[in-house]
Amino acid sequence: MDTAVVRGTRRAAAAPAGQGDGNARGQSTGRKRDPERTRAEILKVSTGVFAAQGYSGARVDEIAALTRTTKRMIYYYFGSKEQLYLEVLKDAYGGIRAAEREIQVGSLNPRDAVRRLAELTYDHHAQHSDFIRLVMIENIHRGVFIRQVESIRDLVQPAVGLLEEILKRGRAEGVFRHDADAFDVHLVISSYCVFQVANQYTFGYLFGRDLQEPPLSDHLRSMLGDVVVAWLETGAEIKN
Amino acid sequence: MDTAVVRGTRRAAAAPAGQGDGNARGQSTGRKRDPERTRAEILKVSTGVFAAQGYSGARVDEIAALTRTTKRMIYYYFGSKEQLYLEVLKDAYGGIRAAEREIQVGSLNPRDAVRRLAELTYDHHAQHSDFIRLVMIENIHRGVFIRQVESIRDLVQPAVGLLEEILKRGRAEGVFRHDADAFDVHLVISSYCVFQVANQYTFGYLFGRDLQEPPLSDHLRSMLGDVVVAWLETGAEIKN
Amino acid sequence: MDTAVVRGTRRAAAAPAGQGDGNARGQSTGRKRDPERTRAEILKVSTGVFAAQGYSGARVDEIAALTRTTKRMIYYYFGSKEQLYLEVLKDAYGGIRAAEREIQVGSLNPRDAVRRLAELTYDHHAQHSDFIRLVMIENIHRGVFIRQVESIRDLVQPAVGLLEEILKRGRAEGVFRHDADAFDVHLVISSYCVFQVANQYTFGYLFGRDLQEPPLSDHLRSMLGDVVVAWLETGAEIKN
Amino acid sequence: MDTAVVRGTRRAAAAPAGQGDGNARGQSTGRKRDPERTRAEILKVSTGVFAAQGYSGARVDEIAALTRTTKRMIYYYFGSKEQLYLEVLKDAYGGIRAAEREIQVGSLNPRDAVRRLAELTYDHHAQHSDFIRLVMIENIHRGVFIRQVESIRDLVQPAVGLLEEILKRGRAEGVFRHDADAFDVHLVISSYCVFQVANQYTFGYLFGRDLQEPPLSDHLRSMLGDVVVAWLETGAEIKN
DNA sequence: GATGAATGAGGTTTCATTCAT
């Protein structure tokens, strides 16, 4: 597994004299004593490591080694591996939702708006694979961690809010079907977008195609638009 | 050391012929000395544990405890945790593909056939959450394990074969669009079906709804049919 | 971890059905049921493995794997790893002494005889590195095993007997010194001959020269003759 | 040993200047938190255990038990059993070569100098049986470990340097033969000295005499001098 | 005689975490 690769390097060369388990570093170059910065660095590095190795697979030692501080500091700032992971999760969700709020599709007609939204979401996911990996990890753990971070729940509204608005307009204009609400559409879009990142390795291996590479990835992006729009437009006249 | 070299040859041919017949041996006492059974039990239990805890999270000790045999036997039969996981993976893929081959939709018209296929796939995924979890775990590990089990790759054809046939008929009858091939449709269906299992915990927590519970799950099943059919039927007349 | 790499190869292909730890083999080709032969084969293979890996380093599994029989047979014939090693030791000493008895130098004058004996011993050691390695291993274990094989002790006489005879003749003829007995000469010769085999790896590495390779090995052989003869001839006239 | 050198750098400014005065540090409790000491202790104990049991035979548990620290600390300082062994090897070679450099024979004539050197080497080996055992162990492993410690190779020069000088003088004075170089003489001396330690158990058992006990050991020491001197002086007049 | 399956004890290594300064 890739953990092996990462770990393999860890002790590389096994420096002549013993120097501890993971993190030995003689650096004394410049910036130090900046708690905010230190904390942020640990958080950033941890995000990468947790996303790469999973919760059990992540090593506090490895995180420390990738940081300018020591392992002790991680405990100083975060208390435990679990607390650290919780912070990482919270931070990741916060960042992703903030980005979602940036989306502006008000000026487009419903059909184009929903296509735009879907395609932006598609790119957004592709660009934040670490976040998606964290979500996968959370689900592997049956959501035991996310449930401890209440603040995350509050962030979900805006994601569907915009969709709701577009759908309402579309239905009012008679171009969208009536039996698909924001939750439904969000789920269709999410599942598709998450999949191409989350399952890229198995799917890519089985079919011998890289879902994230340009020729195919562009096709997949527009295909999502097709799917969503076709679905929403079909049976638009029928009120239910 | 050189031992490694020598040991390399260790396991070569072997396996005492008959396999899959369950219990052909002279097992009299019925509880012990039934290698076929022992191996199968370890495999089954391991599947559950790996699916539940991930690769790093799974404990060989735990697997052993859930078995009628000991930890030592796991190593006797599988050699290492990694080999065991590989075997689990292979077995899981094998089982899933076998089930897929059972699907019969030949008698239906293209439209109904594809809907049927999608909905059966939906249920199929819901019923095999362990498999889906294993796939997630594999992707967390960037597919390093699955790449070691070549036989898995051979199993993928039938999965798309049926779809290909339906699509061909649909296009010939002028009811399906021409710019969506079997791979595309498979991806749309898969992403949707995987999602409701893979992301059920985070999605369920964030929206306060259980994707797998009857009222909602039924809605989701038929929605998938709607999505796929609507998409395929849209623009059917345009040849590209 | 990099061990994984090594281990990865070990169980290559992980044969479909489990087949035990070390030795599984479906062979049924020809000769079987020949106890004498089986025993001899185990002994021969064991000699090589013990010589190669040492007592602790040798693996019963490995020995079995290199045999046409199974691990169980080793226990059947020899009882335990220790007993097997004891037999190996006894067998090795027996073989070496038998070869020593072949040496014929009666027709030569003392000076040529002792040189001949030394050089034959030199070649003899070079050709029986496995025996020398077993002796090293025994010494690593402070001779605890050899002390349990009394028969070995009886074999030592002939080795020095021939030397004694040559020395007697040499002293009588006034060409050899009087303060060197057979034990002394045997030790000088042995130490030199054993060294070039026993320490070939460290010495070879440190000096970048292979003690066993022709240009050098020939030089070393004749040098031994020079050393022994020069030593014995020096001060021959002085009776002590 | 070079470890010391490296460590010297590691702590750079740390150590409060003065050294050799025993306990200059602020070590109050005196029994813990002294990495230098801890590491050194592990190394010393390991040397004994590896020398006594061989690489495979040595148990990390046993080493730990003989230490004031725990097994965990061994891994903290050395990473693995293999690394520890490597360090032991390096340390042992370093120590032995340092001792060799102490030898002073400049004031003696070539004949006495070479005898002196041989006899000092003899005693030196007798006093460092652990080192010799490690060398044996290394050879059993065909030098795979020593090849990983490059620094050891650099230490060999001084060992032969002194000999070279003596031989040159001897040849110039017309008292030493010309066809024996430093490497040759070193090999003759080494083989003899190593043997009486390395093979003491088997040789001692077979002949019923302890090579290391005073009456015999003194005889052997002077015999080595006789052998070497007799050999080097023989044929001194012949230039080749 | 012969065999594949089974095993307990113990081996090396790794982990998150805390201590003393």
Added chain:
DNA sequence: CATGAATGAAACCTCATTCAT
């Protein structure tokens, strides 16, 4: 704020050996 040293518990894996047939 910061740090290197230290640690107990538990992880994975291997060994010589025995059992049931």
